Amino acid sequence: MNIQIYGTTKCFETKKAQRYFKERGVKCQFIDMKEKGMSKGEFNSVKQAVGGLEQLINQNCKDKDGLALIKYIADENKDEKVLENQHVLLTPIVRNGKQATVGYKPEVWKEWT
Numbered sequence: 001m002n003i004q005i006y007g008t009t010k011c012f013e014t015k016k017a018q019r020y021f022k023e024r025g026v027k028c029q030f031i032d033m034k035e036k037g038m039s040k041g042e043f044n045s046v047k048q049a050v051g052g053l054e055q056l057i058n059q060n061c062k063d064k065d066g067l068a069l070i071k072y073i074a075d076e077n078k079d080e081k082v083l084e085n086q087h088v089l090l091t092p093i094v095r096n097g098k099q100a101t102v103g104y105k106p107e108v109w110k111e112w113t
Contacts, residue, residue, distance in 0.1 A: 001112065003028035006038060007091035013104045014092040020106055024113050037086040038093075043079070046093055049100035053078055056102055058090040 003021055005028050007014025014030075021028045031038075038046070047053055061067055066085045070078055082088060094101045096112050 001026065001096060003112075004031060004095040005029070006031045006033055006089075006093040006095070008032060008034050011091045016104050017092040017094055017109075020104075020109060021113075026113055033086055033089070033091065037083070038089075040079075040083060042095070043083055045098065046095060046100040046102075047079075049095075049098060050102050053082065056082070056089050056093070058088055061088045063087055 003026055005014060005017050005021075007017070007030070009032055018028065018030060047056060050056060057067070057070065059067070063085065066088050070081050070085070070088060073081060090102050092102075092104065094105070094109065099112065101108050
């Protein structure tokens with residue numbers, strides 16, 4: 001099992017996800033999205049696993065301008081714009097191979113461990 005947690009050090013939900021795996025003795029890799037975002041391949045894999053771009057977008061993010069831009073641009077340009085502005089993604093994004101979750105989802109992670 002290769003758990004990756006994408007998030008930020010200030011995100012409370014990301015900290016809860018890290019604690020969830022640590023308490024169960026599951027090693028996980030934390031990727032700080034402020035320092036290093038997701039690659040295009042990782043992003044596409046997660047997007048497919050969670051059921052589309054809409055599942056990844058944090059509707060309550062602080063960057064309302066970026067959120068509005070992504071909401072109203074042409075569909076074929078949305079992925080590129082999200083990759084440029086990854087702070088609009090809902091965190092934590094937790095990957096386990098081809099599986100992924102967005103947000104705090106211990107009920108799904110329980111099946112992985």
